[in-house]
Amino acid sequence: MRSLLLLSFTCLLSLPTGAAPVTDERLLAAGSDADNWLSHGRDYSEQRYSPLAEITTDNVGELGLAWHFDTDTRLGLQTTPLVIDGVLYFSGAWNTAWALDAATGELLWKFDPQVARSKSITACCGAINRGLAAWGDLLFMGALDGRLIAIDRATGQMRWSVQTTDPAKPYAITGAPRVARGKVFIGNSGAEFGTRGYVSAYDAATGEFVWRFYTVPGNPAEGFENEAMARAAKTWSGEWWRYGGGGTVWDSIVYDPEFNQLYLGVGNGAPHNRRIRSPGGGDNLFLTSIVAVDPDTGEYLWHYQQVPGETWDYTASQQMTLAEIPWEGEPRKVILHAPKAGFVYIIDRATGKLLSAEPYTTVTWASGYDMDSGRPQENPGQDYDGEPAMVFPSAMGGHNWHPMAYSPDTGLLYIPELDMGMLYDEVAPVDYQHLKRHYNTGYEFNQEGYSQRFTQAMLRHLPKAHLLAWDPVSQKPAWKLPHPNIHNGGVLATGGNLVFQGTSDGRFIAVQADNGELRWNFETLNSVMAGPVSYRVNGEQYVAVAVGRGGALTMNTGRSFPTGNPNNRIVAFKLGGDASLPATPAPERPAPPPQPEATAEDLAEGRAAFNRYCARCHGADVSGDGSIPDLRYLAPVWHENFAAVVLDGLMERAGMPRFDDVLDAAQVEQIHAYVIARAHEDYDLRQEEGWLSAMKDYATDISARVAAWLVRFQAGRE
Structure with missing residues (x-):
């Protein structure tokens, strides 16, 4: 009670005229607040659906650039902005945050927490950040160095900061925090570097620690934190704790106010290869699971494990969407989940019971799921045990962090699909060396003959990418829009029967939501990886998105543009917008030095x-x-x-x-x-x-x- 009174008082002192605190009541009603985008997925359902319908399939051709704002970095922009009472807030590389006038793009303030650049070694996929959370008069950001930082929404000044990780261990934070019931929830990443996953809760007003839930067990000799960890330890073997175990919750955390449950999307094992991590076998709970906990206490409630004993880097950390759909003649409150493993999972939100698991992309590691047990039916030879195996999806997944969207108007789930396989070839357990500060997967990338085998496999099934509309009721695709390049951006659905998505080849497009027809296209001069948002200011609907290449797949595979790489930027569109982007000069490409003598x-x-x-x-x-x-x-x-x-x-x-x-x-x-x-x-x-x-x-x-x-x-x- 004391912290709530303190928050109310400070809100009155610091918020600008016309701005209101983001209260629990306001977050609960965010779904009907069309003007604002109050949390990472817009509201607690994380459907990324805006009911705004000023921009429609009939007039989307009149959509034009309203404004753009350039950052001071090229290191990748994966943020989903928040829009609160006419102000747009977003985060970028090295945890810099900005506040802009949402109607004009004018800079209001900038915040830099001065993250040590040496932390880049344990950042999986660049020094990026995926977004902020809001509550009261504060914004919250998880920093790459493991801090949870509270920022004054009006001034951009730091109000408090807590260290959520052990600085001596290779943890990092790139995901957006979530807020509910006066608490901030934050996970972390670093499984490949040797960490043990967990989620922490802090008091939103003061930063005081509330609870912590570990997702995999630690060293049994040190005891277990709770009965859930003691139970999970029975599904592991060997000395898994020496490698950390993994299970980091690096992205998806969702609060369900209807059941007062907090859902955690748990990541992959560390290392990926299960024969090194847990040589005696076992399901390795709670890897690749959705785990429900009590948001007030962190107490375990239930779990559903999608890939028992996972060995392909199949995280369940991708976005979870809450919806109510017709199911067997009755409305059913469900979690819709399309993670790396390549199946769309439909899960009962109250109990965690699996209702459906159907492949949305090419899948070879499993033939399907036994609906009585909820377990996958693994295909022989796909776990690369002693022999290389071409497996679909790849370690990048059929769908990665790029946000998907669900439209209650069409009843369709819109997924940035990646149809791509990967050749897995294990490091023999006796030859495995665990390297601190570096990737530890347990399989090889560069052994002799790998390139030839990979090329042969690719000739049989070239990587493809689509914007996929999935019907969860019929459990099959409604339509697919192919993209020329792989690894495309997040998705937004709107009340105007539109779906917006950015692409890796530098476009921002609008698609008719019910049939997949391309209705509008804008050249962004750079990749668009992040999820768009829509909001309203002074009676006008805007659509905004972060523009900037970067991220695991594009950084690994490369993408040459005809122009140089401009600073990452936010672009915002409205009907009749007539602004333009500045030209990007051609990159400087000097002649290389003489080739040194080398065999x-x-x-x-x-x-x-x-x-x-x-x-x-x-x-x-x-x-x-x-x-x-x-x-x-x-x-x-x-x-x-x-x-x-x-x-x-x-x-x-x-x-x-x-x-x-x-x-x-x-x-x-x-x-x-x-x-x-x-x-x-x-x-x-x-x-x-x-x-x-x-x-x-x-x-x-x-x-x-x-x-x-x-x-x-x-x-x-x-």
Whole structure:
């Protein structure tokens, strides 16, 4: 009670005129508050559906850019903005946060918590942040260094900060907090680096710790925190705690006010390979599960495990959506979940009972689910036990963090689908070495012959991507819209019978929600990965989205744009908008330095080391997406200081980690030689393309001249 009174008093002092505190009552009614976007998924249902219907299929062609706001970073923008009483709040790389006038894009304030750049080594997929939470007169952000930070909504000043993780361990936070019943809930990431997952609750007004729920058991010799952990430990074997266990809740946390339950989307095992993690087998609870806990106490209520003993990095951390749908002739309150494993799970919200599990993309690891037991029927040979296996979906999943949406108007679930497989080839348990500060998966990426096998597999089934509309009642697709590139952005559904989505090839599109017809397209000049929002200011509907490439798949696989990589930005649209984006200059791509002497074996070793330690940021085989520098285009000064950067930490304060714990000088020379070789390959290709382009232009010019001469000649004859 004291904290609630304190909050009410400070709200009156600090909020600007016209702004109101975000109370529990206001959050409970957020679904009918069309003007605002009060929480990560708009309201507690996390349907990402806006009832606003000023923009419709009939007039969406009149949609234009209203304003844009450029940040000061290119490191990836994955945030879902909040919009509260005419102000748009969003977070970006290194946990910088901004407040903008939602009608004009004018900057109101900026906040920088000064996260140490050395934390980048344990950030899976860039120094990104996916969003904020609001309650009272505060905004909450989980920081990459493990802090939960409360920011004054009116001034952008820090009000309190608590450390939610052990700074000595490789935890990070990239997901958005959630708020309910006066508490802030926050998870973390870092499973691949060797952490044990948990979710914590803090008092929203004061930051005081309330409770913590661990998602996997710790060392039995130290005792268990509760009966749930003692029960879970019986499903593990070996000394799993030495590797952390995993199970981090790095994204999805959903509060259900109808049942007063908090649902946690639990992640993958650490390491991924279950024979290393838990050599005697077992389900490994609560990996890849939805776990329901009491939001007031953190007490375990129930769970449903989607992939027992998971071994493919199939997290259940993707967005959970709450809905009421017709089921067997009766309305049923359900969780709709389309996580990495490739199935749409329909789960009873009260009990956790599995109602349906049907594949929404190509799936080979399992043939289906036994509905009596709720367990998957794994296909033989897909767990890469002793033999490599091409498995669908890949470790990126059939759907990753990019938000999906559900429209109560159409009854359809809109999923950014990724139809892609991956070749798994295990590291033998006797050869496994656990590396602190680095990825530990338990399977190989670069062994001899891998590339050839992967290429052969890809020729049989090329990666594809779609915007998929899924009918949860009939349990099958309603329609699919193909995309030219993989790894596309999040989704928004609106009352105007529209679905908005960004794409990795630099477009923001509007699709008719009931049939998938493309109705509008805007060139964003950069990838759009995040989820859009819609809101209303002064009677006008806006649609806004964060623009900026980055993230696991694009950083790993690379994506070359015809222009450079502009600073990440927020773009907002309205009917009749007539603003425009500034032109993006062509990137500078200097000629590479001379190739150092290196044998074929040196280059092969350099490639293997690069893809082991560098590819997750700089791109596989040195083909980056530009959100982090593409090493093929390094300026001469960085080639001169290559070893100092990699081994001595010359750029550690800027976010480039040092690797002297796993690499020596000879290995760095091999990596550098391989980088230069790739730079020469790219340079030669660009020269050839430039020559071909020049020849094409010359031929076109000659053709035009000949045509003009023929016209004049014919005219002269006449």
